[in-house]
Amino acid sequence: MTYSALDLSADSSDSAARAQDARPSTRGCLALAVETFARQTVPDEARLAEVRESAAQWAREGVPLGAILRAYHEGVRIAFGVVTARAKAADIDELLLATDLMLELLEAITAAVSDAYVDEQHLVAREHQTATQTLASALLSGRASSTLARQTGIPIAESYQVVALAIPDHRDESPPRLDAHAAARRKLRRLQSALATVFESHALALLSTKGGTLLIPAGGPALTSEVLDALAGAAEVPLTATLVLSDTDEVPDAADQAHELLELVRVGGRAPGLYQMTDLAVEYQLTRGGPATRRLATILEPLEAHQELFDTMRAYLGNDMNRQLTARQLYVHPNTVDYRLRRIAQLTAIDLATSAGISQAAIALLARDLDRHIPHRP
Template sequence: MTFSTLHLSTSTPETALEIGGQPASVPLQNTDRVAARMVGYFATCMAPCRTLPGEQLRGDVTELTRSCLALAAEMFDKRAVPDDEQLNEVREAAAQWAREAVPLGTILRAYHEGLRIAFGLVTARAKADDVDELLVATDLMLELLEAITAAVSDAYVGEQHLVAREHQTAAQTLASALLSGRGSSALARQAGIPIAESYQVLALSIPEHPDERDTRVDTHVAARRKLRRLQSELATVFDSRALALLSTKGGTLLIPVDEGTVVLTIDSLEMLTDAAGVPLTVAMVVGDTDQIPDAADQAHELLNLVRVAGRAPGLYQMADLAVEYQLTRGGPATRRIATILDPLDAHPELFDTMRAYLGNDMNRQLTAKQLYVHPNTVDYRLRRISQLTTVDLATSAGISQAAIALLARDLDRSVARRL
């Protein structure tokens, strides 16, 4: 676009724009005929529009096409692009189509193709001496295309955000009801979300993102961005069927288990982890809909066991934590196991050595390196543990006993802290 063309398009002369010896708007003034031609082209030549209902093409699309043709004709007569208020009908239609899930790309392409056809009609009779007027017409049409594209996009995205918020509110309401044992078909109809016969009930832990620890970044903003990325990926992976009650630290997810639906797997958890930008930890229990409250309690108990046991992030089920879970059931045996290591209370370095030794798969070299001591020091401490507790870490029985005793002790102290 040259400056002279821009200057011409923004001027307001008294005469209408003329091309081929007649006002440029003339080919567009029979809006019924031109609109019918355009809509017919949309229906037969534009693949995305072929899937639109005939009623919609003959009704909303045709009416809006007539309105846009009238705007274009007036633009050429006044040599001025329609103002913001004149595009209200365009915005209203975009919002309606957003709610009807008509793809934005289909809408924009239809507008672009329609304006291309209109411009072809306007310039079809152009002569050699119409160059200046053609430059003005081109500039006006490009400005109109820009204005319509911006109006449609803004209205469509705005409506999509509103629809997403409404769905999220409905999903949260239904999730809360199911978790409290109050799920009903009436509530599902009200929310517009079907209730499945069974669900994956997930307890989710979301650690801090590195940006949340960056003093140069607003920690609250960083945390919310992390959560929004995760929520967006949840909607994508599970086709907006996941019911979530989440904070920036974690929460509860309900994934319907229906034939043909996507459920949480290790692969899909990796996708969620990549989106959040942090390693996620999930404890999963599968249960029927009427079992959701108990399943949620169990899932969160398993998640706490993962934390206390120092397990790596990932996906855990009851089978992965059977020993830990049984130890939490209490009883004389569990309490007795938890006290085996009491003689080490006065020797924190021995506890550190035992944890490191077990964590490094009984590799004394790695343990020494982790603790910044000589390997002989590790050997001495292991012998000292055996003398004080009768737990011999040189035997497989002693290693198993030590691992279970450490876990029972940690679980016992975790319960005591919560109380």
Template sequence: MAHLRRRDRFTGTADVVTTVRHCLADIAEDLAPAPEAPAAAPPALVAAAVRWAREGVALETVLTACHGCARDALEFLAERIADAALRAEAMVDGARLMVRVVEVVTTAAAAAYLDEHRVVAREHQTSAQTMVAALLSGHGVATLAKRSGIRVAPAYQVVALAIPPHAEERAGGLEAVSAARRKLRRVQAALGTPLGSRSLSLLRADGGTVLIPLESAECVPGDRTAPGVMSAEVLQLVAEAAEVRPTATVAAGTTAEVPELAGRTHDVLDRLRASGQPPGLYRLTHDATAEHDGAAVDARQVHRLPRPAGTGRRTRPGKPGAA
């Protein structure tokens, strides 16, 4: 234990290494009489891990410091025991103790990082949802942007999204509520990678609105395949994640036009679904009319979704999710 507390034994990020080293020594001292006994992480370690997470110190740095200190302690033990028989027994006991100590430290550090990540994620989600509400209403956008730090883009692609219920949601009861939440989390994760962190969404299990920042209202590419915008490919990712066939209507315009575009896209979405149009991606034109396979409708269908194949326990083989 005294060896772990020596300042000259370790190099690296000073604050991290010093704190981890002393925590290892404290836990080892507590567990030495009974390595299998329950042990709580030192409050100093938990507080430090939260601070490191907020400061952007990588969790890998903390875990590397922990394993490095434990490895050095075992090497020190092996060097100081001359008798081979005693060395083997001491190394077994020392290894058992250090494995237990490392378990306590790494579990506590990872849990602290995860808790802080959840707090930050909730704060960001709240700010993002408030910004979406402001953009959709057209009021208080500039003030909220200054307060939240969320950049307001010159233009947005406005997406109205309808997500049918999954087969598990149709069963009713608490399981249906849980299934809806799981579906929503899968959809949000599916949107995150292609659209990036700057996209703003206000979604429920049955759909909602997504606002995707653009540098201008005309920068949505004609082939609909560029990264960072709602496209047929992105909607297909949503379909695969939700295991149902969603319908989306999209339009692009300046930030000031977002409230009007949101109303139009949702109105068209409602009429498309009421008239029995197939799921897929529909793009609104400037004159509010377009074509669907040669027929005049309220939007141009640029992609018709295939029925997604069910995975895992959510759908039975050969019976895809509800459309």
């Protein structure tokens, strides 16, 4: 059996018919296979340029990578079948050579197609990300228009879920690791990939490795506590988000409110999760200012010189008024906790042994924290 004796285009009517019916990628691969078996060498990079260009075009058109590779592999399989059809027992050496050539050609084609496809997908993703960031910035500044929507190729919804998002550090970002910045970027890429999947690439995101703003169009997939948990799993960090529903023309104000709520969550020491205004109504009202709020913030002033009393109050409230847990947390005897609670009552008239005193203490402590960390609005 000699390669020169093989006619890969005419003698075998069955092979010719199969090639005729094959997709363009299969026919192109047949040509490469003919060249490979004839020259007994794999085509060079310049010869594979057409393969890479076709793969990039198919990536832009959304053709699955698996379908492209299967088409090319089909071309190699057809050519190899023609080569081996006339083989005899004495042709074992040439069959082994043909097998090696086939495997080398498959490797070269697979690498060229995959690299070009992935590069094009990355380019498309960057273009889409730039478009979404441009539209998100316009919406957040109140400058969105139908012209901009046409330029970006992204329609403007009638209303949005406006989300303020906090992203904590991943464990790989902690010192003394040298790749903290790379770990932060990987965390963000994982989250962005999950966002694209969950919200079908419709969510508009302005995010850094620490957090940012999401605009999720109404009418499609919505952000829920379960969805946020799934996003946190993908990012491998617990996420905290605050959500405000808004008409499109009110997005700037809604974003300000969402980020204000997110700061209330932080100051209040709340657990990660999804919060809305109904979850933070008391805290939000306290930041509005007024005589009542200022009075609440001053109730605890007599404790300023006694940090241990503040620590005891926080721990006692945080442990659901459990003396034993509070004592263990503070590394003191339960009797010491009792003594400190009595001192708090003497200095502030807040009796933490009563439900009224507990409520008053919790609100006063919250008002004090908010007064110190968040400016009041008139």
